[in-house]
Every structure is written in C-alpha cells, then in structure tokens.
Amino acid sequence: MSKAARDASVRARIAAQRETERKQEQRKRLTTIITVVVVVLAVIGGGWWYAAQQSKSETVAGGLAPVTVQSDGTAVMAKPGVTTPVLDIFEDPQCPVCKQLEEISGPTIKNLAAEGKVKVVYHPLTIFSQEPTRSNSLRAASALRCVSDGSQWIAFHDRLFKEQPSETAEGFKTDDLVKWGNDVGVTAPGFESCVKDQTQQAAHEQSSTKTLQDQKLQGTPTLKLNGTVIDNNTIFVPSALRQEIINAGK
Known part of the structure; x- marks a missing residue:
C-alpha cells in the first residue's frame, strides 16, 4: 500500500x-x-x-355533634362540655359564596365539631338589600327559625344551600321550603304554617340587622374564631382551616 x-x-x-x-x-x-x-x-x-x-374537601366521617337551636335564631353544634374554641359562622342562605364555603369546608367544620375540637355557632343572616335576593333570603332564613329540633335544623340548613336559587331569580318559595323541610324529616309542629305565613320574618330581620351592626360584618361568609375573623385564604382551604381551629384549641 x-x-x-x-x-x-x-x-x-x-x-x-x-x-x-x-x-x-x-x-x-x-x-x-x-x-x-x-x-x-x-x-x-x-x-x-x-x-x-x-x-381537598373532607367527607363527613360519621354522626354529627349535637345541635341546639337558640331562641335568637342561631344554632350551636358541639359535643357536651366543649365550650372552646368557638367558631362563629355568619352566612346568608342566598349568598353564593356561602354555598361554596359549605360545599368546600362544611364537612371539615362538622367533623371538627364531632371530634370535640370546636364549638360551632351558625348565624343565618340577610345581607341583601335588592330584589329578588333580599326576599329570597328572608323566606329561607325565616323558615329555618320554624325548626326547633337541632338535627332537623342542620339538615334543613344544608338543603337550603343545595337548593339555592340564582341571584337574579325568585326562589326559596314557601311551598318549596315546606317540601324540602318534609324531605329532610322536619317534624316541628306548625312548620308548614310557620313557613307559609313567614311567622318568624320580623324576628329574623331584627336579629340579622343587630348582628350585622354588632359584629361589624362587611359581608358573608364571615368566620370568626374566638372572636377574630379568619382570613378567606384559610376558610376555603379545608386543611388550613382544620389546622387553624386545632391550634386555637391548644
């Protein structure tokens, strides 16, 4: 080569x-x-x-803590002997954001009460001034006052949010309210007439106005833990809300 x-x-x-x-x-x-x-x-x-x-929302684990309906229209959910921390829930049955809160964090609140970690106080209010939302809210919240049994009250409370009408439509009609109450097992004497006659409306309006003023509420939903408003970034995150309440009880 x-x-x-x-x-x-x-x-x-x-x-x-x-x-x-x-x-x-x-x-x-x-x-x-x-x-x-x-x-x-x-x-x-x-x-x-x-x-x-x-x-992620929790699932209601089991039986609820006992619920006691108060004469002022509020309802207290707590195991016997649990007095603190106190979670106050200020809500309007016609408020869409309140419905979201119930769907997202409602199970966590119920579970914590059942675990004996918090005393929950529900405050049904009417914050709307325009129609048809104001009348819708008044009918629903007044109907809640027609229920004296605690377990029936919370069942009816939850059904109201499930059936919440649009803010632009007339809803929460009295016939529907009576039917939904019957559906969830409301057996309060005179429930139908109380709802249809809106017997509790004046009392609800009075207490709602007083609560809004006394608590200096800017809107609903508002959650207060031992009297202090919880940030919205917390109340819509179930795990964060759970931890906040547990920490308050330590």
Missing part, C-alpha cells in the same frame, strides 16, 4: 472515530435533558398534587 493510501486510511478511521464520539456525546446530552425535564415535571406535578391535597 502506498504512503498516500495509508494516510487516507488513517484519516478515514480518525473521522469515523470522531463521528462515533460525536454521536455518543449527543446521546449523553439528550439523556441529561430528558432527565432534567422529567425531574422538573415531577416537582411541578408534586406541587400541584400537594396543593390539590391541601384544598
């Missing part, structure tokens, strides 16, 4: 080796990039999963 031929053969082998090394380096870089992307996605996915778990 001539010298020129040998040199050409050497150059070809060197070129082939360099091409092999280049392809190997490309594969290594691609593997590194894929690994980094997978790790980043896992971290992001883990963050979303954690956030989702934090905001």
Whole structure:
C-alpha cells in the first residue's frame, strides 16, 4: 500500500472515530435533558398534587355533634362540655359564596365539631338589600327559625344551600321550603304554617340587622374564631382551616 493510501486510511478511521464520539456525546446530552425535564415535571406535578391535597374537601366521617337551636335564631353544634374554641359562622342562605364555603369546608367544620375540637355557632343572616335576593333570603332564613329540633335544623340548613336559587331569580318559595323541610324529616309542629305565613320574618330581620351592626360584618361568609375573623385564604382551604381551629384549641 502506498504512503498516500495509508494516510487516507488513517484519516478515514480518525473521522469515523470522531463521528462515533460525536454521536455518543449527543446521546449523553439528550439523556441529561430528558432527565432534567422529567425531574422538573415531577416537582411541578408534586406541587400541584400537594396543593390539590391541601384544598381537598373532607367527607363527613360519621354522626354529627349535637345541635341546639337558640331562641335568637342561631344554632350551636358541639359535643357536651366543649365550650372552646368557638367558631362563629355568619352566612346568608342566598349568598353564593356561602354555598361554596359549605360545599368546600362544611364537612371539615362538622367533623371538627364531632371530634370535640370546636364549638360551632351558625348565624343565618340577610345581607341583601335588592330584589329578588333580599326576599329570597328572608323566606329561607325565616323558615329555618320554624325548626326547633337541632338535627332537623342542620339538615334543613344544608338543603337550603343545595337548593339555592340564582341571584337574579325568585326562589326559596314557601311551598318549596315546606317540601324540602318534609324531605329532610322536619317534624316541628306548625312548620308548614310557620313557613307559609313567614311567622318568624320580623324576628329574623331584627336579629340579622343587630348582628350585622354588632359584629361589624362587611359581608358573608364571615368566620370568626374566638372572636377574630379568619382570613378567606384559610376558610376555603379545608386543611388550613382544620389546622387553624386545632391550634386555637391548644
């Protein structure tokens, strides 16, 4: 083989080796990039999963704590002997955000009361001044006052939020209120006539106005823990709300 031929053969082998090394380096870089992307996605996915778990609603675990209906239209949910911490819930049955709160954090509140970790006081109010929302709220909240049994009260309370009408439509009609009460087992004497005649409306309006003024409420829902307003960023995150209440009881 001539010298020129040998040199050409050497150059070809060197070129082939360099091409092999280049392809190997490309594969290594691609593997590194894929690994980094997978790790980043896992971290992001883990963050979303954690956030989702934090905001996940609880399921009512079992029986509720006893509920006692008060003469002022409020209802207290607490196990015997539990007096603190106190969670006051100021809500309007026509308020859409109150409905969201009930759906998201209502089970957590009920569970905590059943666990003996909090005394809950429900305050049904009417905050609306325009129609049809004001009349809707008045009919619903007044109907709640027609229920004296605690377990029936909370069942009717929950049904009202489930059936909440649009803010632009007339709803909570008295015939419907009576039917929903019967559906959830309300057996209070005179319930039907109390609802249809709106017997409790004047008392509700009076106490609602007084509560709004005394508590200096800006709107509903408002949750107070031992008299201090809980931030909205907490009340709509069940795990955060649970921890806040538990900490208050320590």
